[in-house]
Amino acid sequence: MLEINNLNAGIEDKEILRGIDLKVNAGEVHAIMGPNGSGKSTLSSVIAGKEEYEVSGGDILFEGESILEMDADERAHKGVFLSFQYPVEIPGVSVTNFIKTAINQTRKAKGLEDMPASEMLKKIREKSELLEIDRKFLSRSLNEGFSGGEKKRNEIFQMAMLEPKLAILDETDSGLDIDALRIVSNGVNKLRSSDNAVIVITHYQRLLEYIVPDFVHVLVNGKIVKSGGKELALELEEKGYDWVKAETAV
Amino acid sequence: MSLKDKLLSSYLTFQENQDFDNSIHDIKDAAIKIFEEKGFPTKKDENWKYTSLNSLVKGDFSLVGRNEDAIEFRDVKKYFLNDIDTYKIVFIDGKYSSYLSETTHDGVDVCLLSAALTKPKYKPVIDKYFDKIVKKDSLTSLNTAFAREGAYIYVPKGKTVSKPIQIVHFATGLESSLMLQPRNLVVVEENAEVQIIERHQSLNSNAVFTNSVTEIYAADHARVDYYKIQNDKEAASLIDNTHIDQQTSSEVAVHTFSFGGKLTRNNLNFYQNGEHNNSILKGVTIIEDKQHVDHNTLVHHKQPNCESHQDYKGIFDDRATGVFNGKVVVDSVAQKINAYQSNNNILVSDKASINSKPQLEIFADDVRCSHGCTIGQLDEDALFYMKTRGIGEKEGRALLMYAFANNVLESVKIPQLKSRITKLIANKLGVNLGFEV
Structure with a gap:
């Protein structure tokens, strides 16, 4: 589904990603772990299409097609979803109106009519129950005054509504208490299928107890220095990132 | 002939044809003198630094419309709020249109100023309120001199007007350019309440220059909710002068929606003459092309324990220009007041501009006054998120x-x-x- 080949990228002449290779197939969950400043968030932003980042080499293929030249919204229409570490507050637009706009814009891009109101309402009800979201919450301004947990739950709610093929969860566990973590992970797990894939970007192993990855990659200094199964996450938790750094040091 | 000369020379003829009583004639005579002395404001006046009336005062405006019932309801229906029941006071080229209006004298008076100025039964109210709160500036004085027609709204003690009142001024464009000077008087007695929606609308692209004055009196515990819809065509210019007198524990809110017109200037003046007043001033301005909207507000805190809230937002595209000049005066006796002012703007185009100028004059020492002003572009992070x-x-x-x-x-x-x-x-x-x- 996603194929990243020798990706080099940075911002304002500063190189951050130095030759990333990654292949994600449908049905898989990949975890990307790494210390602060290793390039985890840059990688997610570059896949999602943030314009400030300059890609200086390599390619990103989504379902066999290069997406580097595509705008972020086009990538979203193809089925790429990024859950933000720090979701943006948009005062004056309710959660409901925002998600309706997002869904209908995506449908429009695919040449479809707006989703009928009854179908929309049913879907909103279904997905908000899945994430244990209160109805009142849906009429509040998007992310304005939300707690950390509410913001993340709202991100996963939007993911549930948009049903992307590839979901990238950037530090979704940060700022979550244990209950919120359970709700959010439960939501993600219920959305998993053989047709979609998830990339979980995290600093800590904690989230991976709930969303169990098929593969774990360790990102250090803009490179994937080690890949393995879910047991790699435990090993990292125990030994710390210095262990990988030491092991992979040339 | 300049517009000023034309106005001055037509004043006597205008007066001769009116059946006002002497006290009204005296007010008007005094007002025309002020206008004659001061003339139209120019950019040399500090308050008019960013708004030029040059193109208007050089224009050859007719001062009287052709008294024709030239419009059908179905043609102008869209300019009314139709999905609720309302009273309507409608004018066409400055003349009252009875067939488009729905007035009342049932418990409250929702009718015409021309009637109130000439009929004896209204004399006590007119003597007490007409031209009493207004600033004696040149444009208000000019309006006072020629004032004859507009809305007259009187809400007696304890009454709530059962439905909103729409005041609509249409300009037909039958004249190639027309000057209109409507005058509204709104008196809301103790514990009374009213909601008013005002709109000026031209029906084609001929020039209209409206110099409007509204006086609002809110007695103790009165509540007034006033909405101004300014979404006129490209050759329409409006100067709106609104003067508000507030007595103890009254609340007056004025919302101004400026979405169109060539030049729009809002002179909005609040005078807090009682304690525990609340004054609310809100505005949304969204303009483009070469449109110009100027909000000139004054909140004069003359008594203690009052509040004022101002929130103006503007979006300017193309070569549109905006002005926000918000003045808050706090007299030395006006302790424990809370005055809030905010003006936020987005410039969509590089050629658009906004001049924002908060002015605070505070002579009391135990007050809360806050003001903020921003001018910016849209949040790029939010755009990426979306x-x-x-x-x-x-x-x-x-x-x-x-x-x-x-x-x-x-x-x-x-x-x-x-x-x-x-x-x-x-x-x-x-x-x-x-x-x-």
Whole structure:
């Protein structure tokens, strides 16, 4: 589904990603772990299409097609979803109106009519129950005054509504208490299928107890220095990132 | 002949044809003298530094419309709020249109100023209120001199007007250019309440220059909710002079929605003459091309324990220009007041501009006064966020601007009006986002 080949990228002449290779197939969950400043968030932003980042080499293929030249919204229409570490507050637009706009814009891009109101309402009800979201919450301004947990739950709610093929969860566990973590992970797990894939970007192993990855990659200094199964996450938790750094040091 | 000369020379003829009593003639004679001395304001006046009336005062405006019932309701229906029952006071080229109006004398007076100025039964109210609160500036004085027609609204003690009142001024454009000077008087007695929606609308692209004056008196515990819809055509210019007198524990809110017109100047003056007043001034301005909107506000805190809230937002595209000049004066006796002022603007184009000038004159020492002013572009992080959800650049920008402007509408108390303005804003920003409104 996603194929990243020798990706080099940075911002304002500063190189951050130095030759990333990654292949994600449908049905898989990949975890990307790494210390602060290793390039985890840059990688997610570059896949999602943030314009400030300059890609200086390599390619990103989504379902066999290069997406580097595509705008972020086009990538979203193809089925790429990024859950933000720090979701943006948009005062004056309710959660409901925002998600309706997002869904209908995506449908429009695919040449479809707006989703009928009854179908929309049913879907909103279904997905908000899945994430244990209160109805009142849906009429509040998007992310304005939300707690950390509410913001993340709202991100996963939007993911549930948009049903992307590839979901990238950037530090979704940060700022979550244990209950919120359970709700959010439960939501993600219920959305998993053989047709979609998830990339979980995290600093800590904690989230991976709930969303169990098929593969774990360790990102250090803009490179994937080690890949393995879910047991790699435990090993990292125990030994710390210095262990990988030491092991992979040339 | 300049517009000033034309006005001065037509004044005597105008007066001769009116059956006002002497006290009104005296007020008018005094007013025309002030206008004669001061003339139209120029950019040399500090208060008019960023707004030029040059093109207007050189124009050859007719001072009287052709008294023709030239419009059918179906042609102008869209300019009214139709989905709720309202009283209507409608003028066509400055003349009252009885067939478009719905007035009342049942418990409250919703009728014409011309009647109030000439009939004896209104004399006590006219003597007490007409021309009493207004600033004696040149434009208000000019209006006073020629004032004859407009809305007269009198709400006696303890009464709530059962439905909103729409005041609509149409200009037919039968004259190639026409000057109008409507005058409204609104008196709301103790514990009384009223909601008013005012609109000026030209029906074709001929020039109209409206110099309007509204006096509002809110007695103890009175509540007045006033909405101004300024969404006129490209050759229409409006100077709106509104003067508000507030007595103890009254609340007056004025919302101004400026979406169109060539030149719009709002002189909005609040005088807090009692304790525990609340004054609310809100504005949304969304303009483009070479349109110009100037908000000149004054809140004069003359008594202690009062509040004022000002929130003006503007979105300027193309070569549009905006002015916000917000003055707050706090007298030395006006302790424990809370005055809040905020003016936020988005410049969509490089050629658009806004001059924002807060002015605080505080002579009391135990007060809370806050003010803030921002001028910016749209939040790029928010745009990226929306794109990752499939919302494209154009729609994202529209959604952000919509959200920015729409925040001001929270205090609109008539739901049908709120939904109307919400739709206007969405249309104005060029994208149908399919909102629930």
